[in-house]
Amino acid sequence: MSDNKEFVKEITNIEDDFAKWYTDIVKKADLADYTDTKGCVAIKPYGYAIWENIQNYADDLFKKSGVENVYFPLLIPESLLQKEKDHVEGFAPEVAWVTQGGGEDLEEKLCIRPTSETMFSNLYSKWLKSWRDLPMVYNQWCSVLRWEKETRPFLRSREFLWQEGHTIHATAQEAEERTLQMLEIYARVIEDLLAIPVVKGQKTPSEKFAGADATYTVETMMHDGRALQSGTSHYFGQNFTKPFDVKFQNKEGKEEYAYQTSWGISTRLIGGVIMAHGDNRGLKLPPRVAPIQAVIIPIATHKEGVIEKAQEIYKKLLEDYRVKLDLRDGYSTGYKFNDWEMRGVPVRIEMGPRDIENGVCVLVRRDTLEKKEVKLEDLPHELGLLLEDIQSNMFKECKKRLKERTTTATNLEEFCKNMEKEQGFIKAMWCGDEACEDKIRELTGAKSRCIPFEQEHISDTCVCCGKKADKMVIWGRQY
């Protein structure tokens, strides 16, 4: 199997250079490619199919929770963007401006949406009249643009795909509940579909979204111990509804400003799947999100009946699974094995003439590489069990890593030592002072990930300044 070695050689070793390994996987597994539009990638069929599976799963949960989809304009007039002070300060430096249209210079320039709080607030102000109209729980699946200096496919791209939900409510309590409800839904998408455990919590004030009262986050840990902010949900109070005049007549007949939220997940999650699960053989996809859940590779296809049997089984499995039958000419069996392993297909189904004679096939799981002989008549059922087992095993593996590489620290020295050793998350108390966050970042490169909902008492004092502290923060380096 000389092409086996040849093949694996093309991918950088994951322990040698994780960043280069990542880019290799993105390109070799045909997920995405660079384009002549600087900082923007083309998402190829295999990558986009992962996104479609994420979309379908999330959209279904959204709709069950009462979310309605809409589509609002891509272009936002400059005057709209400027209505909320913190927001414009946060986003104006990184927007792209349209200044010409239809052969003429525009009177007012238009930015390509970096996010749509301003557009939604403006439209809500036109539509909202009475408490009867509330809540409005709208969401759009679209692309946004932020003029990033350094970009990496899926993780940080000038243009990226996401969903942005924007809701308005009659009371602060209802809006806060919606903010947390969406965070829970994100946790389900990431844990149940993508098999990546999350840490749920609240961002510290310095890390919250431009214009928000509170930002909640689901944080995940990648292969190298770094954090990926995987989804955020914001509570705005009336920060936007006041400048945008989003008000309604309440049940008592009085005018009141609405309370607002927004929340989003993006194609960044594809980067998360790659970095949380991948290994030196390539991509490793959780069965529930894998575009191809099992690939059938018949062996010795020139022998009578092999192709026919493989096609028969393929058709049978297609009823319940996303299956591929690899009948490519001119590629060796070894090449095919490696190719599909590299693309992260959860299960390989091998069947040669002797297997078929004996009425069996061999299942090889991508996560552990274990092989199992299965009777052809039991295959549909056995494949289902195996896929479920792979899904839960992959989640367990990630959970184990999260646990092992999360340490505690009670002083700076310990913090630095742990960060150097584990390169993971650190639980430590924080006094609430931004200066301590700055100092920790300068010393270790780690930022506060969040104030987790599940608090523990690590010590009585701030890990940085030693002053009294009652909040436990999770810290880590990030993507």
Next chain:
Amino acid sequence: MSDNKEFVKEITNIEDDFAKWYTDIVKKADLADYTDTKGCVAIKPYGYAIWENIQNYADDLFKKSGVENVYFPLLIPESLLQKEKDHVEGFAPEVAWVTQGGGEDLEEKLCIRPTSETMFSNLYSKWLKSWRDLPMVYNQWCSVLRWEKETRPFLRSREFLWQEGHTIHATAQEAEERTLQMLEIYARVIEDLLAIPVVKGQKTPSEKFAGADATYTVETMMHDGRALQSGTSHYFGQNFTKPFDVKFQNKEGKEEYAYQTSWGISTRLIGGVIMAHGDNRGLKLPPRVAPIQAVIIPIATHKEGVIEKAQEIYKKLLEDYRVKLDLRDGYSTGYKFNDWEMRGVPVRIEMGPRDIENGVCVLVRRDTLEKKEVKLEDLPHELGLLLEDIQSNMFKECKKRLKERTTTATNLEEFCKNMEKEQGFIKAMWCGDEACEDKIRELTGAKSRCIPFEQEHISDTCVCCGKKADKMVIWGRQY
């Protein structure tokens, strides 16, 4: 029922002012609204749900035919747009340009995609190596932007949603077959889902897409007899693959340029549904595309057991249908009847205390307004039959109009008379000279819709110049 009259009064009479009727429906039925971004609308939940149903139906047919979805950048560098001469001439005047990003003027300006032939061709040129890589049959669901002067919601908007498929093939024949295959799929979407009959044919050279060898179209007729170009499919030959250097090594080991197609349908189809089916009561939605297929309106909800029974039936019907239960307080039954009629819900289910006692309810169909009493135990089954009947009846009604308002003409006088009288389609022979198309447009406002696949022999000579003619063209005024 005083609010009945009040309500209907708000919508312009369809025969008095069709354009105003259309805008009234778009706004009153909550499909879309104007925004502060000039020429761009916000698609509201009810309008977007129609689009989602169109997307799901079409995407399923696409995938079964081998289409793979992708997402390519929104922004196209000026140099890319300019590579194909006819194409840039056609589109450059109506694009929007990004000239600033991240606080700086860009070295090369970027246009927002008006369509993505150039982006796809450029990427295909990077990826295509061998005949083994072909065909590439990619599609993206996205928004595009064209700087239109006059806009109307759904029909002509600066930004609109669509899908654009772009494919490359090893042979001209295969590409031509794909072009026609997609046209057939569009015909199925429009006829089977939207209940609007189509005329399939080829555009005349003056009406084809900028850069195409051939453009095929599905044309539909609206309530007022005007045409809506509802979907197009283009065959490019090697017009783009040559300037973009999209070539491959064929089976004989020689380099060859690929053959290309593109095809699209858009949110324009929502405008088509409104204008093909609507009436003076408002929108009329075909059941298969209706976001709400049936609305349950319980009567005398203060009476014991009415709400409970309605909820029980609602839950039962939800298993198989998209149903809504209207329990809104503070609205009269008459108002609710009119409201849902105006929104085009195919079936209204009325049930009062006496109906419930008798174990029945009343079904009212939106298309004919006929009422039918149905036993509650038979309701799930009966509703299904009724929805199918409405779907096919709506198609039949449109087909009848298309037939009645399509006339023939053998000379210009007859052409003008028929166009004045029927305001519909005219079948007439054409010599192939663009000057005749121009003359007909100047005289009557009608343009050539297409050279239909189903040809008839109307006469031996061109309806305009009287010279020998062997092509029958369908003509009509258009949206």
